[in-house]
Amino acid sequence: MKSANFTRFWLGQTLSQFGTRTGALGLSVTAVGLLHAGSREVGVLTAASTVCYLLIGLPAGAWVDRMPKRRTLMWAALVRASAVLTVPALWLAGGLRMEALYAVAAVVGLAAVFFDVACQSYVPVLVADEDIGPANARLEATAQLSTLGGPALAGLLMRVVSAPVVMLVDAASYLASFLCLSVTKDNEQRPAPTCGDGARGRLRADIAEGLRFVRDQPVIRRLALSMGVSNFFATMVATLVPVLVMRTLGFDAFMLGLIMTCGAAGGVLGAMLAPVARRRFSAGTVMAAGLITAASCTAAGPLAAAVAPYGTAPAGAVLLVGEFGMAVGALLYNVTQVSLRQTLCPKLLLGRMNASIRFVVWGGMPVAALAAGWLGQSVGVVPTLWIGVAAGVATVLPVLTVDRIMAADTARPAARGDEAAAAVADSTGLTTLR
Template identity: 40%
Template sequence: MKVDSEPTPAVAAARPVGVWRQRNFQALWSAHTVSQFGTQITFFVIPVLALTTLSASTGQLGLISALETLPFLLVGLPAGALLDRWDRRRVMVTADIGRAVAIALLPIGHLAGLLSIPLLCAVGFAIGLFTVFFDIADQAFLPTVVSREQTPEGNSRLEFSRSAAELAGPSLGGLLLQSVTAPLILVVNAVSYLVSALLLGLVRLPRAEAPAPAPRAKTRMRTQIAEGLRFVFRHRTLRSLALATGTSNLVGLGGALGVVLTAFALRDLGLSPGELGLALTVGNCGALLGAVLSGRIVELVGLGRVLIAAKSMSGIAVVVLTTAAPTRAVPTLIAATGIMACGITVYNIAQVSLRQAVTPTGMLARMNASVRFAVWGTLPVGAMAGGYLASVIGTRPTLWLIAGIGLLSCLPLILTREVRTLRTFPAQPTE
């Protein structure tokens, strides 16, 4: 009796090539990693630049941060409708080039003696505008690069890179600030975006990924936007994820906490930029731990429980941070950052993969845009509110308020049975 030495097509189909061995994913992952490292350096340097070089107030820090995320409110929804018809890879390349040009204006302005708060605000808004298109395209692009079954693995690899960048970025930024002026460090970020664009150019997909014909009437655009919003907010799972994430973002690192943290660490606790960078670097080891263990944790505990527990960890971390004193500032900041980084990483891998799993391919960009509109739309509000409250009632009372709201952010997940009882990712999109 003859025994086949090669697997049948059915068996081969059941054994898809791992994401690490797929050239398209390798290019996407490389671009994502390079861009994330440059971005994390920028996130660390810009508020330090505003505080130390321009003597910015917490209110001005809030304004800068708010303008970086305001484009998600202004153009996020139409961007999603457009990206369901445009070539997502080309959009990401264009956005990378646009961000490189925008960030390069800061070192040029510094050398020309034109660096100012208005320039920081303008550059922040421009970077945010390009980031809207890049981020929505990025999350809609992954399921076309790998199979739907592999999207959790792909998201885990991308999240691992983001975590590694968060680990090394602040430390590298702090070290560079000891010898190089802050505006010149931003040249690194401009170069990273250009490298990311080149790497994305290596991704090659079938013709099915080509953009669909544009609609002929403006009403079609409004219809597509409305379809995306209805899909998200009528879908109980997506709605609960949007509410939970939007609430936590209001008071998170992109919102109120991001504004208050730098001022609290440098002014209230008396840390130097280098010490702050070191504390954030060590603490962000929690992000690497979360990225490595997220899949195993979901298998052991269940997806719903993991989402709820991971979402509550940010509030717990801010409680720890609020107890910091100058004599133990670094270890307290390390502990708080570690708890927060681990929770955010586990939650992001799980919730992004869940959103992709329950959404049909043709709705992915509009779903991402609608979710981003809801969850990123709270960022400028949180940044402005955090900066204002810190200037009126002080940074520590503002941190206590942030902690309380952060702990409540998991309520939409707890109250939604479809999320609370989930054991694993759905195999097919659900309407």
């Protein structure tokens, strides 16, 4: 796959991912270490960063389908950079409070809704259908690779400077992403904009069209269900990881960054393995294996607490190995399901399909974060983590029927008059072993 424009887009997305990971660590450490936030406050902080997916996730998809996707990505990058810069500014002025962190997380989350939907919808605009899978694998692999040193570097910097100052790295990465996107070119064709009194009604119709597509497309419907449940319980676990690491186990910010870096290394491996696995196994098999691996490895958190009485070294090792394995499984699943969705969906519906998926998958995250904070304070951090682990394993069930459904659809295209769909399925190898 040789495309200078995709390369520019890929570089911008990689830098953006670098900043997101660094900023997430900086925001968590600022809350827990500097402002002494507990489980409930950390839960509210996580909820603030994801609640926009629930509030505007659906109309965002319709808007993205109407707007130039590159311009949407650029504006989102600028908004995120501006919001992140307020954290060090308020800290230097002596006015940094948890309420300010909640506001920053909400604004960054708002911009992220548009950025993420536009980003996933932009890949099929830049590359041919046969290059969608490799393009997604490259994006995921390099995004993970860019974070290998990011969280660990942030942890080291926080031994020298305060956590809010590290947020400057986050802002700089968003600005660099904006510059890369500004020199990316595309030939995107969009439908004519809707104006006048019918615009609002058309927006509702567009949203409904995206939801119906997700509901009626049997494979994408199962992916949405699986991802929605999986992400809910994964968010519960992720919300309490900083509390577990820094409070329950007594590690410092550097260890938290090292754990995230180890996860990034696993993510690189998972993204690299995904195309190889798809050449040997069916999409359903790869996704099921990835989900089971990821869900099982989330048990590393409570297991680390169990071995902590025997020393900090064993507990740290369990956390690092678990995060690595979790990321391998998650990326195996994610690269495969994103490529599958992009291939099965018409290009003019990509924004609305992705937004509908995000609404289902990410809309539950603020509820999960608040639930994690409440349960962590009520029954304890470790029992709450075990709840997340047990429920996460069950999310593989909807994926188990994906291969059978795609095989049945491929076997009867003529009866449905869907020769084009059969040709796409055959050319991409999504429904058969290659």
